[in-house]
Amino acid sequence: MPLYSYKVKTEAGKLYSGETKIDSVEELKRLLEDKGYTPIEIVEKNAFTDISTISLFKKKVTTKDLAIFNRQFAIVLQAGVPIASCMDVLKQQTTNQTLRECLNDIYENIQKGISLSNSMRKHEDIFPEIMICMVEAGEVSGQLDIVFERLAKQFENQNAINAKIRSALTYPIIVGVIAVAVIVVLMIFVVPSFVGILKDFNTPLPIYTKILIAVSNFFVNFWWAILIGAIGFGAGLKAFKKSETGKMFFGNLAITLPIVKGVTKNITTSRLARTLGTLMSSGVLLIQSMEVVQKIIGNAVIIKKFDTVIDEIKKGKGLTQPLLNVKYFPPLLMSMIRIGEESGSLDFTLEKAADFYDTEVETSIQQLMALIEPLITIVLAFVVAFVVLAVLVPMLSIYQNADF
Structure with a gap:
């Protein structure tokens, strides 16, 4: 069904615009006129009239x-x-x-x-599935306003966590990009000039200087291969991440790497508690809620384990023991879930647990950045020291052997 944008005028002379999917221009005109509008302009939106209709250029809903x-x-x-x-x-x-x-x-x-x-x-x-399920439950219970209020809090919390992650990663990404740019400039423009000077003096070169010159020559002569390789590696990595094998590989990496496993655990725990608490407080059944949580948990390894968790819940084993069998979520969350099940206030305890782990997410991200930033500095210092050493030692040799 084609998409049309239109501009109309009311009897009072006010102008309105909008968009709609409909079978034909004639049907759209008739629909607008029946509502008392006078069509001024109707344009079918396609790749030729609007670039935003191409999926590549469509703005994502965040x-x-x-x-x-x-x-x-x-x-x-x-x-x-x-x-x-x-x-x-x-x-x-x-x-x-x-x-x-x-x-x-x-x-x-x-x-x-x-x-x-x-x-x-x-x-x-x-x-997302959580939104559709909660709206469906709200329609049945007649509490749509409350459901949308809870959904607003859910997505506001999620957006706040995403903003903290983006903010924390901004500095390392900027430093990394600048470092790569500096290295490329050194290899393509600075080092070749230095090599020309050394050739004029016919000076014996140490091994690390020869390595630097070889790397520089490779950059100068095969920059196109490096560019193609980088693009190919990026595309291949993206495709691998989307494959089942890739999802499991990076999922395992996220929960085992010493530097990132703490952040991953807190984010996963926060998502579980927040989403499950929001769904259950809106009247969604536990099994259906867990099926939604499984889709948004964000780690393929944990997602696979949730198949067993959901099967055990269907057999009437409750929530605490199946989650304990996963052997991943922290003891505090397990204790709060057990208390919530025993007291009949699982939705309340889950929301309180989510508030706590949202704070833990922020703390663990700060700790991660405290480790990453010195690591970046050390790597950059090593690169700079290597280049300076490779340049300075031959220059000192030339100076010492010069006959003034």
Whole structure:
């Protein structure tokens, strides 16, 4: 079904614009005129009229976008506005083009009598499973406003954690990029000039200087091969990470490497507690909640172990013992889950555990950065020392042998 953007004028002379998927221009004109609008412009959106329709250039819907959407939806619902009217308001206010198109399609489906959760399920590439399940539970219980309030908190917390991770990684990435750029400049422009000077003096060269010159010659003569190799390595690594073998490899790496395993454990624990607590407090059944948690846990090794956990829950073994058998989650979380099950307040204890582990995530990220930053400095110091040594020793030899 093609996508059209349109501009219309009301009887009062006000201008409005929007987008919709519909079978033809004629049908869209008739629909707009039936609503009392006068069409001014209708354009079919495709790769020739709008580059954003190409999937490569489409703006992604981020966690922050979802947090804002859920917060706004909760506020409008709490004001007593019907769902269809809520969607009509929100789709006009959304700045993300991809999300606006999605909300427009959901609005039209609601107008046709399709439920909100089923309309959202048609856009599983945008709305995560946790959101769809909770909306479905909210429709059954009649507590959609509360559900969207909880979803807003869920995505706001998730966005805060993502922001902390991005902030912590910014410095190492910038330093790494600058270091690579400096090394490339040295190898391609500086070292060749130095080699020309040495040739003029016919000075014997130490082994480390010969190594530096060989590396420089390789950079100068085969820079294109290095570039192709880097692109190929990046593409291959990306494809490998998406494969089942790659997911298991990096999953094992994340939970075993001394430097990162603490961060991974805290992030995984926080996701489990926050997501499971939010789902259960919204009335989603434990088994269905665990199936959702399994999809968003983020580590292939733990995801695979969750198959056994869910099977044991289906056999009536509760939640604590199956999670204990995973032998991964910290004892404090296990104790809180046991207390929650025994007291009948599992959703409450999980949310409190999530708050605690959100703080632990921030602490563990800071500790990780405290280890990475000195490591980067040491590597850079080694590279600089090697280059200086390889250049300085022959120059000193020339100076000592010079006849002044």
